[in-house]
Amino acid sequence: MVPPTARRSLARAAVAAALAVSGTAALALPAAASPDGPWQDASYTPHQGQWRPYVLSPSSRTVRPVKVYKADPRQGAIDGSPDAALRDGGGSVRLTGAADRTGSPLLVIDFGKEVAGHLKVRVKGASSTPPKLRACFSESIEYAALAPDANNGEGRIAPGCDTANIWNGFPGQPYTQDTDSHALPLDGKKLPATVRDGVLRGGFRYATLFLDGPGTVDIDGMSVDFTAAPNQRDLDGYQGHFLSSDNELNKIWYAGAYTVQVNTGASNTAKSWPYASGEGDHADAQVPHADPSKSVIYDGGKRDRIVWQGDLAVQAPVTYLSTNDLEAVDNSLSSLAAQQLPDGFMPAESQVGQHNADELRTYGEYVTWFVNNMYEHWLYTGDRAYLDKWWPQLTKATAWLESVRAQDDKGLIAFDKAGSCGHYGYSDCGHETYVNALYARNLTQMAAMAKARGDASAAATYGDRSATVKKAINDQLWDDEAGAYRLSREIPGAYPQDANATAVLAGVADGDRATRALAYLRKNNWAQYGSLTVSQKTPNASLPPFYAPLPSSFESDARLDTGDASGLDLIRTFWGHQLRQDPGSTFWEHMQPDGTPNLQQFSSLAHGWASGPTVTLTTRVLGVQPTGPGYSSWAVVPFTGGLKWAEGTVPTPRGAIAASWRTTGHVFRLDVTAPRGTSGRLAVPVTSATSHVTLDGRTVWSHGKATARGVTGDGKYVYVDGAPSGRHTLTAR
Numbered sequence: 196m197v198p199p200t201a202r203r204s205l206a207r208a209a210v211a212a213a214l215a216v217s218g219t220a221a222l223a224l225p226a227a228a229s230p231d232g233p234w235q236d237a238s239y240t241p242h243q244g245q246w247r248p249y250v251l252s253p254s255s256r257t258v259r260p261v262k263v264y265k266a267d268p269r270q271g272a273i274d275g276s277p278d279a280a281l282r283d284g285g286g287s288v289r290l291t292g293a294a295d296r297t298g299s300p301l302l303v304i305d306f307g308k309e310v311a312g313h314l315k316v317r318v319k320g321a322s323s324t325p326p327k328l329r330a331c332f333s334e335s336i337e338y339a340a341l342a343p344d345a346n347n348g349e350g351r352i353a354p355g356c357d358t359a360n361i362w363n364g365f366p367g368q369p370y371t372q373d374t375d376s377h378a379l380p381l382d383g384k385k386l387p388a389t390v391r392d393g394v395l396r397g398g399f400r401y402a403t404l405f406l407d408g409p410g411t412v413d414i415d416g417m418s419v420d421f422t423a424a425p426n427q428r429d430l431d432g433y434q435g436h437f438l439s440s441d442n443e444l445n446k447i448w449y450a451g452a453y454t455v456q457v458n459t460g461a462s463n464t465a466k467s468w469p470y471a472s473g474e475g476d477h478a479d480a481q482v483p484h485a486d487p488s489k490s491v492i493y494d495g496g497k498r499d500r501i502v503w504q505g506d507l508a509v510q511a512p513v514t515y516l517s518t519n520d521l522e523a524v525d526n527s528l529s530s531l532a533a534q535q536l537p538d539g540f541m542p543a544e545s546q547v548g549q550h551n552a553d554e555l556r557t558y559g560e561y562v563t564w565f566v567n568n569m570y571e572h573w574l575y576t577g578d579r580a581y582l583d584k585w586w587p588q589l590t591k592a593t594a595w596l597e598s599v600r601a602q603d604d605k606g607l608i609a610f611d612k613a614g615s616c617g618h619y620g621y622s623d624c625g626h627e628t629y630v631n632a633l634y635a636r637n638l639t640q641m642a643a644m645a646k647a648r649g650d651a652s653a654a655a656t657y658g659d660r661s662a663t664v665k666k667a668i669n670d671q672l673w674d675d676e677a678g679a680y681r682l683s684r685e686i687p688g689a690y691p692q693d694a695n696a697t698a699v700l701a702g703v704a705d706g707d708r709a710t711r712a713l714a715y716l717r718k719n720n721w722a723q724y725g726s727l728t729v730s731q732k733t734p735n736a737s738l739p740p741f742y743a744p745l746p747s748s749f750e751s752d753a754r755l756d757t758g759d760a761s762g763l764d765l766i767r768t769f770w771g772h773q774l775r776q777d778p779g780s781t782f783w784e785h786m787q788p789d790g791t792p793n794l795q796q797f798s799s800l801a802h803g804w805a806s807g808p809t810v811t812l813t814t815r816v817l818g819v820q821p822t823g824p825g826y827s828s829w830a831v832v833p834f835t836g837g838l839k840w841a842e843g844t845v846p847t848p849r850g851a852i853a854a855s856w857r858t859t860g861h862v863f864r865l866d867v868t869a870p871r872g873t874s875g876r877l878a879v880p881v882t883s884a885t886s887h888v889t890l891d892g893r894t895v896w897s898h899g900k901a902t903a904r905g906v907t908g909d910g911k912y913v914y915v916d917g918a919p920s921g922r923h924t925l926t927a928r
Contacts, residue, residue: 508678565592566641724742
């Protein structure tokens with residue numbers, strides 16, 4: 196992850212160029228097993244029980260391309276059918292090189308979706324002195340440098356590549372040397388033979404073959420050794436799933452799950468920056484403190500390819516709800532926790548290479564994410580031993596945050612004196628609503644964990660402190676005239692998306708403030724492709740508006756939590772737009788106001804922190820959430836949002852929770868099966884016309900009143916608390 200604040204260390208000119216308009220990305224429809232499945236058929240109708248057609252993960256570690264995107268002879272030649280490159284045997288395609296790579300033929304192969312791993316090319320034959328065979332990779336056609344001047348001159352040097360090296364060809368800087376293509380050596384090979392790329396490429400959709408020098412190469416097959424999620428044996432057999440009557444929402448759920456799956460890799464395949472001058476792109480560094488035998492979850496497949504606290508805030512819950520690869524989550528969280536500094540500060544990212552070492556204390560915001568991630572891990576898994584192991588680090592991190600807050604006589608955090616002003620989205624060393632709301636939530640989380648560990652005194656201290664911080668936010672940062680929370684005390688004239696959505700989610704905003712804050716965003720921040728970080732009318736040149744997936748997830752969650760169905764509209768607009776572009780199967784790091792990736796050819800188009808809707812659709816729409824550690828207690832509170840039905844399974848340490856709901860005419864039916872040793876809350880939406888609610892055939896609510904113990908209503912739902920394990924049907928008529 197390269198947050199905008201980190202760009203200052205690259206070059207201000209590069210930042211300006213990165214924010215420039217760069218055209219429209221190519222329309223993209225990923226490949227799937229069925230030609231008439233949801234990814235190809237725009238009129239596809241979802242059917243209950245049929246979730247597997249949505250899964251993008253391959254069923255095999257060998258992934259084959261789906262088509263030849265382009266065969267361009269340029270100053271060389273291409274003879275035979277280019278389609279021969281799609282299969283092993285049955286003919287071949289001959290590439291004849293020119294004097295050098297600038298005139299080489301280009302064979303652009305489309306794998307139909309984002310993939311990751313080692314490219315394999317079957318070479319049937321070659322001239323007696325074969326030319327050098329090289330491969331370029333790109334997540335999109337828009338940024339595959341197929342024209343000479345593309346990507347600041349990359350097309351002349353590494354045709355078909357996007358840019359994965361932060362020091363060469365970053366937007367606004369010239370591309371001066373080939374640091375992106377991979378060599379596929381033919382020297383000494385007895386042909387025919389399969390040549391395997393020895394260098395991992397962690398994320399791409401398109402592979403372009405070109406020749407460096409004269410001579411011929413005959414190709415009769417290509418594939419990828421898929422290396423993502425190396426310890427997941429059943430790649431496409433997800434332990435959790437989601438399905439609804441809305442085809443687009445279904446695709447968004449599975450694209451999010453696949454994005455995180457692509458980002459999951461062996462812990463010795465990180466990137467260590469900066470590269471030496473002329474050094475090619477590679478991913479072979481060990482994540483410090485990670486178990487080498489276990490996977491980790493990187494922020495992006497292509498780049499930065501390290502573990503980040505903020506990205507894990509989304510990636511870990513996605514993993515819990517889809518693949519359930521707990522080993523990868525544990526290894527990632529532990530590797531970061533082990534980096535804690537003596538004063539309690541928690542570095543934001545894996546300390547791999549000098550670039551990350553230079554950012555050791557940059558990101559104060561990300562200390563809050565460490566606390567959040569450990570809490571979420573305990574809540575989803577119930578792993579008390581893991582919590583106890585890292586409890587000292589949690590208390591030290593929280594104490595560091597409190598020490599920063601104590602420096603302010605008005606009781607709010609600001610990171611200027613700590614020198615840790617780095618932020619996911621903008622530069623501000625002030626007393627922000629966003630950061631303080633995150634800290635207030637941390638304190639509530641610490642209170643819950645302390646209580647579970649039997650420390651009532653610490654729980655009370657954390658709880659009281661959370662209430663104090665929330666009051667300070669409301670007293671100092673709420674603008675009643677605007678009806679929204681300010682960015683900070685220092686920048687009072689901006690009302691950003693993150694401040695207002697997070698205030699709602701963290702319980703800072705009461706009912707009226709929550710309603711008004713979300714209304715402000717709807718009126719001022721919503722634009723063509725979603726909700727912008729700040730209104731385009733914000734009078735502050737240091738706050739250029741863009742689309743960011745992290746706060747957009749916050750906003751969609753906040754809207755659904757307050758009963759606002761426009762949260763689903765936001766998901767369809769922002770994430771749906773991305774699925775209609777390349778690579779059409781994974782989600783992007785950031786997006787510019789014109790709907791294009793934020794960093795052009797350097798953009799990461801498979802970035803796990805953009806997968807929030809996978810969590811939202813399971814926890815809000817299907818409605819399944821843990822309320823006790825490891826789902827010892829749970830809640831199933833559906834949100835229909837105009838949908839006709841939804842269903843899914845949620846893996847838990849005690850077995851899966853299966854839930855489904857359907858609305859038909861004047862009847863809403865919820866079916867839930869919960870594992871042994873658990874209990875929870877069931878809920879059905881009601882209106883003034885609802886006359887009866889029955890649980891397993893027995894009336895529990897009649898004409899506005901409960902008729903059984905443990906049953907309550909709030910005008911929007913009827914709740915049944917204490918439902919035991921087993922199967923239950925709750926029906927409202």
